[in-house]
Amino acid sequence: MQQQRLKQPAMMQQSLYHPGLLAAPQIEPILSGNLPPGFDSSTCRSVYVGNIHPQVTEPLLQEVFSSNGPIEGCKLIRKEKSSYGFVDFFDRRCAALAIVTLNGRHLFGQPIKVNWAYASSQREDTSGHFNIFVGDLSPEVTDATLFACFSVYSSCSDARVMWDQKTGRSRGFGFVSFRNQQDAQSAINDLNGKWLGSRQIRCNWATKGNL
Incomplete structure (x- = not known):
């Protein structure tokens, strides 16, 4: 009986850390x-x-x-x-x-x-908001960094960095949403070419192709 109890954790460990899974x-x-x-x-x-x-x-x-x-x-x-x-x-x-x-x-x-x-x-529905594309992002830029950069505009509602599913690393671009169209346009005008992290970012209206 005791031997069975000893075997059980080892079996659980084996199933959990199966080389094909983890x-x-x-x-x-x-x-x-x-x-x-x-x-x-x-x-x-x-x-x-x-x-x-x-x-x-x-x-x-x-x-x-x-x-x-x-x-x-x-x-x-x-x-x-x-x-x-x-x-x-x-x-x-x-x-x-x-x-x-x-x-x-x-x-x-x-x-x-x-x-x-x-x-x-904590994230609101942004499907009806105005979205801009932000390119040339530094690898260290996260959603929070991107949001902080654009939240100088009061209607900024969300910021998302796109990630590579295979490597788990940033793909170098993201999207920022605004409740107000004028704020989105101002962000494009004011922040395009500005430094964020170690790179100058590119800002433009998001198109269906890059959303």
Whole structure:
């Protein structure tokens, strides 16, 4: 009986770290990550998981993240190319540990992105807003950096950096949304060619082709 009990953790460890599922991190964990200005992570117990391979199931996602501590809930939202999900921990420290240890880990050969969950409650619907394209972004620019740059215009509602799904790194461009069209035009006029990080950014109206 005791021998069986000893075997069980080893089997669980083997299934969790199966070489085909979970490889060593290929990118550095982003501790501050893409967080909106003013977001307080000290009270957050949930993490967002992005770029999830279509073959990953909800039970597998739960198994992977439970290695960091007891899980209160796990939700997987399926999309055709890459899914995303949310994992709720009972303890904030477990959520922080999951961000540090699992961001960039490969599931079925695809690196997952793990960060504090904030999108559902802190990002508004921008589908009817005015969007501009921002190119030539430095690799270190995050959503929060981009938002901070454009939030000098009061109607700035959202900022998103586009990420390469294979490498987990910035693709060098993003999109910024405004509630007011004049603010969007002013941002293009005023910030095109200005320095953000280590590069001069390009600003223009977003077209359907690059959205």
